[in-house]
Amino acid sequence: MSVFIDRDTTVEVQGATGREGSYWLKHMKEMGTNVVFGVTPGKEGQDVEGVPLFHSVRRGMREHPAELAMLFVPPRFTKDAVFETLDAGIKKIVTIAEGIPLHELIQIRKAALSSGAMVIGGNTSGIISPGKGMAGCIPYWIERVYKKGNIGIMTRSGSLTNEVTAEVVKGGFGISTLIGVGGDSIPGTRFAELLPQYEQDPETKALVIIGELGGSMEEEVAEAMEAKIFTKPLVAFIGGRTAPEGKRMGHAGAIVSGGKGSVQGKVAALEKAGGLTAAKPSQVGGLLKTALA
Amino acid sequence: MKLFEYQAKEAFSEAGVPVPEGRLVQNADEARAVADSLGCPCVLKSQVLRGGRGKAGLIQFAENAAEAGRKAAALFASPHGVRKILVERAVAVERELYLSLTLDPVQAVALFIACAEGGVEIEQLAAEQPEKIVTVPVDLDWGLMPHHVRELTFGLQLSGDTAKAVGDIAGKLYRVFRANGAELAEINPLFITKDGGAVAGDGKLVIDDNMDGVRGKYPLAPEYFATQTEYEAALEGIPYLQFDGDIALMCAGAGLTTTVFDLIHYAGGTVANYLEFGGPNYTKAVEAMRLCLKNPCKVLLVVTFGTIARADVMANGLVEAIRVLRPSAPIVTCIRGTNEEEAFATLRAAGLDPLYETEDAVRRAVDIAAGRIA
Numbered sequence: 140m141s142v143f144i145d146r147d148t149t150v151e152v153q154g155a156t157g158r159e160g161s162y163w164l165k166h167m168k169e170m171g172t173n174v175v176f177g178v179t180p181g182k183e184g185q186d187v188e189g190v191p192l193f194h195s196v197r198r199g200m201r202e203h204p205a206e207l208a209m210l211f212v213p214p215r216f217t218k219d220a221v222f223e224t225l226d227a228g229i230k231k232i233v234t235i236a237e238g239i240p241l242h243e244l245i246q247i248r249k250a251a252l253s254s255g256a257m258v259i260g261g262n263t264s265g266i267i268s269p270g271k272g273m274a275g276c277i278p279y280w281i282e283r284v285y286k287k288g289n290i291g292i293m294t295r296s297g298s299l300t301n302e303v304t305a306e307v308v309k310g311g312f313g314i315s316t317l318i319g320v321g322g323d324s325i326p327g328t329r330f331a332e333l334l335p336q337y338e339q340d341p342e343t344k345a346l347v348i349i350g351e352l353g354g355s356m357e358e359e360v361a362e363a364m365e366a367k368i369f370t371k372p373l374v375a376f377i378g379g380r381t382a383p384e385g386k387r388m389g390h391a392g393a394i395v396s397g398g399k400g401s402v403q404g405k406v407a408a409l410e411k412a413g414g415l416t417a418a419k420p421s422q423v424g425g426l427l428k429t430a431l432a
Numbered sequence: 433m434k435l436f437e438y439q440a441k442e443a444f445s446e447a448g449v450p451v452p453e454g455r456l457v458q459n460a461d462e463a464r465a466v467a468d469s470l471g472c473p474c475v476l477k478s479q480v481l482r483g484g485r486g487k488a489g490l491i492q493f494a495e496n497a498a499e500a501g502r503k504a505a506a507l508f509a510s511p512h513g514v515r516k517i518l519v520e521r522a523v524a525v526e527r528e529l530y531l532s533l534t535l536d537p538v539q540a541v542a543l544f545i546a547c548a549e550g551g552v553e554i555e556q557l558a559a560e561q562p563e564k565i566v567t568v569p570v571d572l573d574w575g576l577m578p579h580h581v582r583e584l585t586f587g588l589q590l591s592g593d594t595a596k597a598v599g600d601i602a603g604k605l606y607r608v609f610r611a612n613g614a615e616l617a618e619i620n621p622l623f624i625t626k627d628g629g630a631v632a633g634d635g636k637l638v639i640d641d642n643m644d645g646v647r648g649k650y651p652l653a654p655e656y657f658a659t660q661t662e663y664e665a666a667l668e669g670i671p672y673l674q675f676d677g678d679i680a681l682m683c684a685g686a687g688l689t690t691t692v693f694d695l696i697h698y699a700g701g702t703v704a705n706y707l708e709f710g711g712p713n714y715t716k717a718v719e720a721m722r723l724c725l726k727n728p729c730k731v732l733l734v735v736t737f738g739t740i741a742r743a744d745v746m747a748n749g750l751v752e753a754i755r756v757l758r759p760s761a762p763i764v765t766c767i768r769g770t771n772e773e774e775a776f777a778t779l780r781a782a783g784l785d786p787l788y789e790t791e792d793a794v795r796r797a798v799d800i801a802a803g804r805i806a
Contacts, residue, residue, distance in 0.1 A: 237711060242572060248537075276739060281769070297739065299691055301737040301768070325537040351687055351690060355538070378694060388693070390686040
C-alpha cells in the first residue's frame with residue numbers, strides 16, 4: 140500500500156484528448172496506472188489509448204467509479220474542472236496547470252478542505268509510486284531518477300526534483316511515492332498535510348523534502364515533527380539560500396519578504412525538529428545513509 | 433505585478449475610497465504649477481516601486497509652490513530613477529491606521545489585516561507587538577459581510593463616524609482586491625482626519641497577471657522594471673533577473689535555476705543574470721541567449737533536467753542559438769532529462785563538451801570566469 144496512488148487506484152483523466160493529456164495518458168497506462176475513463180466534453184462514445192471517453196465526470200463515474208482525478212486542463216478552466224470533480228464525489232485530484240489565478244487557487248483549496256478532499260497542485264508534474272501508478276507528467280522511464288524503493292519524496296519543483304532524486308538513487312535508494320505539491324504560492328495541499336500518509340505507509344522508510352525559499356510549508360513540516368505527527372527520518376534540500384531578499388526568484392511562491400520564508404529559517408526549524416538538511420543536492424544520498432543508519 | 437502608488441490610488445478612488453486631492457507630474461515646472469493650483473502645503477511623492485520611500489528621502493513636503501518646484505527638480509535628478517511624482521495636497525491628520533487585504537494560503541481565505549497604528553512596517557509590528565494587530569478572515573465564496581466589517585472596526589476600537597468611514601473603505605478595498613485578483617491591497621497609512629473622516633494616505637496594489645482582464649488594464653511597460661533587459665525578458669515571458677557578476681545563467685526549471693544560483697555562490701563565483709527558459713519557454717533558446725548576451729558575461733552556463741522540456745529539443749535550440757548569435761563567451765552545458773542521449777550527441781557534434789553533473793558544470797563555469805581555465 141503506497142501513498143496517494145497505488146496499483147489498484149482507479150484514475151480518471153480530464154482533458155484526455157489534448158496534446159499533453161493524450162501523451163501522458165498513454166504513459167500513465169504504460170506504467171500500469173489503472174486509468175478507467177477520460178473526460179472530453181463532446182467526445183463521449185469515443186476512446187483514447189483504449190480508455191472510454193465521457194462528456195462529464197459524473198457521466199463517467201456512473202459506469203466506472205474512480206478514486207483519483209488527473210486534470211490536464213488549462214489554468215483558466217481548472218477551477219471549473221476541480222469543482223466538477225468534487226461534485227462527482229472524487230476526493231483525490233491532481234492538477235498540473237501553471238498560471239491558475241490566485242483567488243481561484245484560494246477557492247480551490249477552500250473547496251477541497253470543506254469537502255474532505257485533497258487537490259495536489261497546480262504547477263506540478265504530479266505524483267508517482269514507481270511501478271504502481273502515476274498521475275501527471277513524470278518520465279518514469281528515466282531509471283536513474285524514478286527507481287522504485289523506500290524513500291518518500293515531497294517537492295515544490297520539477298527539474299530540481301529530477302536533480303535531487305537522481306542523488307537519492309545514486310546513494311543506493313529508490314522512491315516509494317513522490318508527490319509534487321507544486322511551485323505556486325497557494326498549493327492545493329501543503330507538505331505537512333501529506334505527512335500522516337507517509338507516516339503510515341510501510342513502504343516509506345524515510346522522507347526527502349525538496350523545498351525552496353518563500354512561504355511556510357517547510358516550517359509546518361518541522362512543527363509536525365515536533366508534535367510527533369511524523370517520526371520517520373527526514374532529509375531536506377532547500378534551494379535559494381543565497382537569493383536576494385524581496386526578489387521573486389523562480390516559482391511564484393519563492394520570495395522572501397519581511398525576513399520571513401528564508402532558507403536559513405527553514406533549515407533551522409527542520410534541524411531543531413530532528414531533520415537533516417543538505418546544502419547541495421549531492422549531499423542528499425549521504426545524509427539518507429546517515430539518517431537510516 | 434506591483435503597481436505604482438498613483439495607479440493603486442486611481443483604482444481605490446474609482447471604487448469610492450477617498451484619496452488626497454492630487455495630480456501626477458513629469459517635470460519640476462508641472463510640479464510647481466500643480467502645487468500652486470492645489471494649494472500648499474503639499475506632498476511630493478516619487479513614483480518608484482521600491483519600499484521605504486520615506487526613509488530614502490523620496491517623499492518631500494513643500495510649504496509653497498516654489499519649494500515644490502525646487503524639491504521636485506531634486507527628486508527627478510536623484511539616482512533613484514524617478515520619472516513621475518504624485519503631487520498631493522497635505523491632509524490635516526488626527527491619527528494614522530494600517531489596513532490591508534491579502535491571501536492566507538493556509539486557511540484559504542482573504543485576510544484583512546489592520547492596526548490602530550499606521551505608517552509603520554507591519555512586518556516589524558507583527559513581530560514586536562502582535563497583540564496590536566487585528567485580523568479578519570473572509571471566505572471568498574461568501575464575500576464580505578457586515579459582521580466582517582464590525583469585527584474589523586470594533587477590533588480597531590473605532591466608534592461613530594470614524595468607524596463608519598473606515599468600514600466603508602474596507603468594503604471598497606475588498607471590491608478592488610477581488611476585481612484585480614489581487615495578492616495585496618494595502619492602505620498604509622490610512623489617515624483619520626481631524627473631522628473624523630478617513631483618507632487613503634498611500635496605496636499599494638499587487639495584481640494577478642493570470643486573471644482574465646487584469647493584464648490588459650496594466651500593459652507591461654519599461655517603468656515597472658529595473659533594467660531594459662528585464663523588461664524585454666518580460667515581453668518574451670521569460671523569467672529574468674539582472675545581477676552584475678560574471679556567469680550568465682540560462683537554465684530551466686525555477687527550483688533548479690535557483691539551486692544553480694546558490695551553487696555558483698558556494699563555489700566563489702558571481703552571477704550576471706538569472707534566466708529560466710524551462711516550462712512553456714523551452715523552445716526559446718535563441719531569445720534566451722540573446723537576453724544573456726546583453727550582459728558583459730564571462731561565461732554562459734546552461735543547466736537543465738527537463739521532462740516535458742525535453743533535453744534533445746533544448747540541445748537543438750542551444751546549437752541553433754550559437755549558430756545565430758555567435759557568442760564570444762564560452763558555454764558550459766549540463767543538459768539532461770528526456771532523450772538526453774540525443775542531446776549529448778547533438779552538443780558533441782556542435783563542438784561542445786557536455787557535462788553530466790550540475791556541480792561539475794558549476795565548477796567549470798566558475799573556473800572559466802576566474803580565468804583558471806579557458
